Structures are given as C-alpha cells and as structure tokens.
Amino acid sequence: MATIIGGIGTSHAPSIAHAYDKNLREDAAWKPLFDGYEPAKSWLKETAPDLIIMIYNDHMNRFFFDAYPTIALGVGDVHEIADEGWGKRNFPALKGDAEFGWHLARSLVADEFDPTICQEITIDHGILSILPLLCDTPWPAPIIPVAVNVIQHPVPTARRCYKLGQAIRHAVELYDRDIRVAIIGTGGMSHQLHGKRFGFMNEEWDNEFLDTLEVNPEKLTALSHDDYMERGGAESVEMIMWLTMRGALTDKVNRVHRHYYAPFLTGFGLIVLGCTDTPGHTQ
Amino acid sequence: MSRYPVDSGGNRDIPDTFVFTGERSRQGYRLNKFAMSLTNPDNREAFRANEDAYMDRYHLSENEKAMLRARDWDALIRHGGNVYIMVKVAGTLGVTLLAMGAQMRGQSLDAFMATRPGASARVRKD
Numbered sequence: 001m002a003t004i005i006g007g008i009g010t011s012h013a014p015s016i017a018h019a020y021d022k023n024l025r026e027d028a029a030w031k032p033l034f035d036g037y038e039p040a041k042s043w044l045k046e047t048a049p050d051l052i053i054m055i056y057n058d059h060m061n062r063f064f065f066d067a068y069p070t071i072a073l074g075v076g077d078v079h080e081i082a083d084e085g086w087g088k089r090n091f092p093a094l095k096g097d098a099e100f101g102w103h104l105a106r107s108l109v110a111d112e113f114d115p116t117i118c119q120e121i122t123i124d125h126g127i128l129s130i131l132p133l134l135c136d137t138p139w140p141a142p143i144i145p146v147a148v149n150v151i152q153h154p155v156p157t158a159r160r161c162y163k164l165g166q167a168i169r170h171a172v173e174l175y176d177r178d179i180r181v182a183i184i185g186t187g188g189m190s191h192q193l194h195g196k197r198f199g200f201m202n203e204e205w206d207n208e209f210l211d212t213l214e215v216n217p218e219k220l221t222a223l224s225h226d227d228y229m230e231r232g233g234a235e236s237v238e239m240i241m242w243l244t245m246r247g248a249l250t251d252k253v254n255r256v257h258r259h260y261y262a263p264f265l266t267g268f269g270l271i272v273l274g275c276t277d278t279p280g281h282t283q
Numbered sequence: 284m285s286r287y288p289v290d291s292g293g294n295r296d297i298p299d300t301f302v303f304t305g306e307r308s309r310q311g312y313r314l315n316k317f318a319m320s321l322t323n324p325d326n327r328e329a330f331r332a333n334e335d336a337y338m339d340r341y342h343l344s345e346n347e348k349a350m351l352r353a354r355d356w357d358a359l360i361r362h363g364g365n366v367y368i369m370v371k372v373a374g375t376l377g378v379t380l381l382a383m384g385a386q387m388r389g390q391s392l393d394a395f396m397a398t399r400p401g402a403s404a405r406v407r408k409d
Binding site for chain 2: 087
C-alpha cells in the first residue's frame, strides 16, 4: 500500500516565474520569497517522495472555455511545458506516471469523482512557477497533475475540493505498490487582478487561513466562493485548492514550515505539513 | 434565496469586482478566443504585424476592436474578457500586468508601485 507522507500548500504566480528567470534571487524585493522556500525544498529532498500529486489550475493554457473541465487529471508519462503567450520557459518536461495516473482515475470515479482524463496536459505557471523553488532539475519524482476550475464560475465548492483530497488519499491507500507520495496544492492567496480593486491584498485573512488550514480545515470548507472573494479578492478563490491538499492528509498534522510574504500583488503563502501516521515523523 | 444548495460566486455585490461568471464568459467568448490564440508564437507575430487583419480573422465586433486598439483593459474586462487571457494580449504588445493594473485603477505605474510594500526594497536595490 502507498502512503501519503505530507503535503505542501503554496501560492503560484507568473511573477515568481519571472523573478526566477530574471535571476532576481538576491534582489532585495524577492530574496525573502526565495529564502522562504528553502526549508520546503529541504523537506522534499529529505523525505524524497516517489511520486508527487499536484493540485493546481490551468490559466487557459491547456484548456479554453470551449470545454473547460471542472476537474482534470493528467495520466500521461510526460507533461509538456505550456507557452502562456510569451514563450515556453526553459525547463525539461515533467515526468508523469501513467500507471498511477490511471489507477487514480479508476479510484476517483469509483468514489464518485469524475475527472476529465487527459493523456496530454501541458503545464503552466500553476505548477511551474513554484516547482523550481521546491526542487532542482532533473525533476526528482513523477508528477500527477490535477487541474481544478477556479476561474469560470460555477467552480467546485470549497467542501468539494476538500473531499477530492480525501478521495485522493483513499486512492493512494488502495495502490498496490509500496510508494511514498507527497501532495502539493497551489493557488494564489489574496489577490485581485482586475478593476479598481487590482492589487488588493489581505495579510490578516491569508494568515487566518493558514492557521485554520492546519488545525481546523473543515471550517474553511463552509465558506462560499463569495466569502473567499470578498476577503481575499476575486482571483483568491484559488485558495480552495489548498483544501484538496489538506483533505489528503491526516486529521492531525505536524507543521514543518510556514512562510508568508506580500510584496507586490499577492500574498505569497507557503506551508509544509507532515502526516502524523508517517513512520519517523516528529511530533 | 438561492435555488441551489450552495451558491457559486458572483451573487454578492463585491465593490469593483467582476466575477467571471458563465454570463460574462458567454459575452466575452469571441474576445477570449481571439486572445487565447496568442499562445501560439506565429499568431503573436501575425497580430503584431497587422493588428486589424488579425482581429478580423476572429470576427471581432467594431466595439471589441476599438477596446483592443485603445488597450482599454478595464473595458475589456467589463465586456467579458478574462484577465488571465487578456494578459496574453498585453504580453504580445509588451504591456506588463503591473501596467495593466495601474491603468485599471486610474493611476500611473509609479503612483501604483508606490502603494506596494515591496517597492521600497526594490528602490533600495536599484
């Protein structure tokens, strides 16, 4: 049986990719962000998961509104990098895992989740903006992308995202190979990218979310999309994808790391949570 | 009261916020489809070479073309343009997200950046 060893919740943003590609690692405005990811990167390196499941959203780089899936699952053995409108970033394609991917598809459908099953799924900044901050290339483990619609309403409820995480945990436990799995949920914390409210950030709410996600995630599943958008800006509804990560973990978790930095347009949040049923975890 | 067990977003009036509802996606469909095409480098080149001819390929209305010629990001969003797709237009034209945002707020880029907590660190560096 496979096990989930822990999870990471993290913002994603094109600006992180830009800062990385322009080598702003030591820039005074960006250094706190990059430094903040080091403990998460160390955790991933030390725990060395065999597989990483990533919950994210596609920003109309693989999917368009002609047919925009509510939940999409990448089951291929390779995931290409998307051109988001300014050229592909210079990274190798991600490794996938078709065997686990199809297992996850079967298990999710048996649990009454019905993802769009994708044998090709190009990857955008929802994953690639933060992946190089979490690990070096060559990519250390295969990645199973799970894309959630958090852009075109109606989007799935916060509770549905949490339950998706529980179903992913169930699938991992049903897998007959003895592998160790990490789960990463990405999504911008407070931000709004349009209208007069462009640039809206809410540091207090973002940190309340991080507090609550760790100890009482059910409370966050009761909030409506309008609650999220009112508190954090319209585009911050992406935060519900962190709940999928949290739903896949044990009820009680061991916080390994937490970081928050809000310099320009959004709160960059990061949390690393270990499962308390993982052998060798520290209380 | 809602007919639905749980409401999706866009039911509450949040000031200065245009939630990307199905209604907005429907209204902006043609505009967004045009902008989505700019994920292809050949299309970006064609758009830059002759904006009007490229917009005509996607049968944009006169109103839509006028908003694009004016780089009027606020109007494009109100019309149903999705901001994540509009940034592909902006990127093709060399306009940054920060510049789009300052314009939507009715500010100069410098005035907007002065409101950002990270700007002071950046100024020190530069």
